[in-house]
Amino acid sequence: MKMVFRWYGEGNDTVTLQQIKQIPGVEGIVWALHDVPAGEEWPMDKILAYKKQADEYGLHLEVVESVNVHEDIKLGLPTRDRYIENYKRTIEKVAKVGAKVICYNFMPVFDWIRTDLHKRLEDGSTALFYEKAKVEDMDPMELVRKINENPEFTMPGWEPERMGRLTELFEAYKQVTEEDLWRNLHYFLEQIIPVAEANGVKMAIHPDDPPWPMFGLPRIVTCRDNIRRLLKLVDSPYNGVTLCSGSLGVNPDNDIVAMIKEFAGRIPFAHIRNVRLYANGDFIETSHRSADGSVDICGIVQAYHETGFTGYARPDHGRHIWDEQCRPGYGLYDRALGIMYLWGIWDSMERLKTGTPLNRREPYAAH
Numbered sequence: 334m335k336m337v338f339r340w341y342g343e344g345n346d347t348v349t350l351q352q353i354k355q356i357p358g359v360e361g362i363v364w365a366l367h368d369v370p371a372g373e374e375w376p377m378d379k380i381l382a383y384k385k386q387a388d389e390y391g392l393h394l395e396v397v398e399s400v401n402v403h404e405d406i407k408l409g410l411p412t413r414d415r416y417i418e419n420y421k422r423t424i425e426k427v428a429k430v431g432a433k434v435i436c437y438n439f440m441p442v443f444d445w446i447r448t449d450l451h452k453r454l455e456d457g458s459t460a461l462f463y464e465k466a467k468v469e470d471m472d473p474m475e476l477v478r479k480i481n482e483n484p485e486f487t488m489p490g491w492e493p494e495r496m497g498r499l500t501e502l503f504e505a506y507k508q509v510t511e512e513d514l515w516r517n518l519h520y521f522l523e524q525i526i527p528v529a530e531a532n533g534v535k536m537a538i539h540p541d542d543p544p545w546p547m548f549g550l551p552r553i554v555t556c557r558d559n560i561r562r563l564l565k566l567v568d569s570p571y572n573g574v575t576l577c578s579g580s581l582g583v584n585p586d587n588d589i590v591a592m593i594k595e596f597a598g599r600i601p602f603a604h605i606r607n608v609r610l611y612a613n614g615d616f617i618e619t620s621h622r623s624a625d626g627s628v629d630i631c632g633i634v635q636a637y638h639e640t641g642f643t644g645y646a647r648p649d650h651g652r653h654i655w656d657e658q659c660r661p662g663y664g665l666y667d668r669a670l671g672i673m674y675l676w677g678i679w680d681s682m683e684r685l686k687t688g689t690p691l692n693r694r695e696p697y698a699a700h
């Protein structure tokens with residue numbers, strides 16, 4: 334397991350590279366050019382600027398999250414080929430600075446969806462919350478109206494260029510069924526996987542969050558059967574999945590441990606976080622600890638260990654604790670605590686496996 338940490342870039346993140354460097358066992362940053370609109374080719378000078386900053390702290394750039402997929406590709410429009418070409422060029426360019434994995438998603442229009450970014454937990458911290466009744470019965474046009482009237486209604490990760498054409502996108506997606514979305518994803522993968530292979534970059538699709546259709550828009554990366562189908566669309570180790578325990582974990586039917594075992598070798602990137610589910614379908618993000626949520630993080634890390642996981646992992650969202658002002662879900666403290674929990678489980682598993690005696694002693698460090 335290679336530990337990495339998401340960083341939004343200078344001026345765009347409250348966390349510094351120096352702080353990231355001080356979290357035990359973090360080797361690299363999970364990065365992206367957040368100011369380049371989906372569909373555009375990433376400029377090399379901006380990529381190199383990122384590389385220079387990361388180099389200063391000895392952090393690598395092996396994991397990119399995300400290179401976003403233009404809506405025309407998901408819609409299967411004739412204009413998609415131009416955007417797919419740009420995507421290929423971007424794969425080649427990030428490979429030049431050492432990228433080994435690209436995380437992306439295929440969710441129509443929106444990325445992740447929550448209803449409250451600062452819901453108070455019983456310990457006084459705040460976290461991302463999803464209130465089922467608030468969104469699931471909402472008419473899409475009502476949503477469009479709300480977003481247009483009040484940009485505050487948008488979630489982090491919802492790109493402005495998409496939000497600017499919401500009415501048009503909802504109209505276009507009326508014609509797109511789940512099967513169409515599968516076909517469009519297949520077309521995209523057939524084009525990009527050979528380029529990814531040639532450049533040593535593994536593509537890792539992120540599950541839909543939450544993993545069910547929203548606002549009448551189809552969502553397909555939702556469960557074990559669908560991930561199985563996805564991996565077969567192009568049966569290559571370069572066509573993989575970002576196994577996100579928090580996204581998949583909000584559906585109690587999703588057995589994440591079983592997925593880790595079945596898809597071993599096709600999970601280049603693990604997002605590990607916990608979430609507490611309520612019987613009415615609401616959920617809130619909690620600390621990473623198994624006891625704090627509904628997802629058994631301990632079992633998940635054990636499963637990664639047992640399957641010999643050598644991919645990248647990152648703590649996913651964290652709570653906002655100790656009065657931290659930060660990007661929702663992306664503060665320093667709770668994610669750093671999460672990392673130490675993950676390492677604790679991992680290191681214990683490693684000792685059990687290797688039969689390290691309890692009183693191992695190496696009294697002196699090399700100077």
Ligand code: DNO
Nearest residue numbers: 399436437438444445490539
């Ligand atoms: C949310 C993230 C997602 C993820 C994309 C991947 O915090 O997990 O925004 O980066 O879905 O493309």
